[in-house]
Amino acid sequence: xxxxxxxxxxxxxxxxxxxxxxxxxxxxxxxxxxxxxxxxxxxxxxxxxxxxxxxxxxxxxxxxxxxxxxxxxxxxxxxxxxxxxxxxxxxxxxxxxxxxxxxxxxxxxxxxxxxxxxxxxxxxxxxxxxxxxxxxxxxxxxxxxxxxxxxxxxxxxxxxxxxxxxxxxxxxxxxxxxxxxxxxxxxxxxxxxxxxxxxxxxxxxxxxxxxxxxxxxxxxxxxxxxxxxxxxxxxxxxxxxx
Numbered sequence: 001x002x003x004x005x006x007x008x009x010x011x012x013x014x015x016x017x018x019x020x021x022x023x024x025x026x027x028x029x030x031x032x033x034x035x036x037x038x039x040x041x042x043x044x045x046x047x048x049x050x051x052x053x054x055x056x057x058x059x060x061x062x063x064x065x066x067x068x069x070x071x072x073x074x075x076x077x078x079x080x081x082x083x084x085x086x087x088x089x090x091x092x093x094x095x096x097x098x099x100x101x102x103x104x105x106x107x108x109x110x111x112x113x114x115x116x117x118x119x120x121x122x123x124x125x126x127x128x129x130x131x132x133x134x135x136x137x138x139x140x141x142x143x144x145x146x147x148x149x150x151x152x153x154x155x156x157x158x159x160x161x162x163x164x165x166x167x168x169x170x171x172x173x174x175x176x177x178x179x180x181x182x183x184x185x186x187x188x189x190x191x192x193x194x195x196x197x198x199x200x201x202x203x204x205x206x207x208x209x210x211x212x213x214x215x216x217x218x219x220x221x222x223x224x225x226x227x228x229x230x231x232x233x234x235x236x237x238x239x240x241x242x
Contacts, residue, residue, distance in 0.1 A: 014090065016115070016139040022199065023067070024091035031068055031095070037186055042133075044068035045230050045237065046074050049130060052072040052239055054078035056157045058127030062086065064116050064148065065134020069096030071161075072109050075130070084126075116144040121151045123197050128152075132161040136207040145220045152242045158222060159239050166233035175234055179205060209236055 023030070034042055049071065053061065059081050063072040066085030075083050087093050092113045098110050114120060116131075117140055129152050138144035152158055166172045208216060210227055213236075217225045222240035229236050 014019065014139065015137075016117075019137045019139075020088045023087075023089035027068065027089065027091035030092065031070070031103075033186070034070075035042075037183055041231055042235075044160055045235055046071050046132060048228075048230070048237060049132065049159050050074045050077060052159050052237065053128050053130060053157060056128060058157070060084075060126045060128075061186065062121070062126040062151065064129065064131045065133075065137065066096060066111065067092045067134075069093075069099055069109065069111065071130055071132045072096070073099065073103060073105065076105055076108055080127075081108065083109045085109060085111045086116070087111075088115055101192035114224075116149055119147045119151050123150055124153045126153060126156060126199050127153045128157045128159070130159050130161075133163065135160055135162055136203045142220065145217065149220050149242060150183075151221060154242055156242050157239065158242070159237065160213075161228045161235065161237050162207065162209065162213075164207075164229065164233055164236040165205060168233070171232040171234070213238060 008204075026033070051076060054077075058078070061072075061075055061080045061083045063069075063075065063083065063085045064087075066072050066087045067089070067220045069085050072083050072085035085093070085096060087096075090113055093113060097111050100106060100111065116134070116138055129148050131148075135141065135144065148158060166175045207213075210229070214225045214227055217238065217240045222242060224238040225238065227236050
């Protein structure tokens with residue numbers, strides 16, 4: 001089970017409400033900062049997710065924690081007829097809706113406000129489900145994953161892209177320096193919310209990754225679980241089937 005890390009330690013709000021508030025605040029800066037802090041490599045990781053999802057030729061896809069819709073937009077390349085982007089932050093979704101409108105993808109992508117732990121969809125609704133950099137923000141990880149399992153169709157594919165911690169030298173040491181000092185500094189300089197990127201760094205460091213996350217997925221009921229470390233292990237892609 002992942003440790004609880006709150007964005008704002010002095011807040012009386014629960015993690016879920018804090019995460020919503022945080023992403024609403026940084027929504028206008030989010031895309032640009034993502035490119036800066038990942039050196040643009042996150043775009044390559046998303047392309048790999050799209051390729052893995054596309055292998056099953058899904059017609060309906062749910063992208064949870066869709067944020068500003070980068071992955072949902074990229075998923076249109078696999079030919080799905082229905083893509084739902086769900087996020088708890090209305091501010092992030094508004095940015096995403098503008099991008100979708102500019103690309104004239106409104107007929108394919110629907111952006112909805114929703115809670116990953118209380119999905120408003122019927123059982124077995126989607127051929128594939130994705131989450132990019134969002135599962136570590138779940139207030140109750142196992143509850144959120146169980147909801148995903150519920151709304152995924154039998155034989156459907158679940159693909160997660162999430163940060164992880166390198167285990168080999170010198171990448172392990174370099175990662176610690178980057179996430180502890182450089183990432184929060186970039187956030188302070190370019191973001192309206194100085195606490196946000198410190199939280200994102202801290203939450204990544206305590207999130208269960210690799211074999212530990214594989215085991216959680218298997219416990220929920222997913223099968224064929226595997227993880228693929230990306231770029232020296234600073235991120236991982238997990239693939240599982242219902």
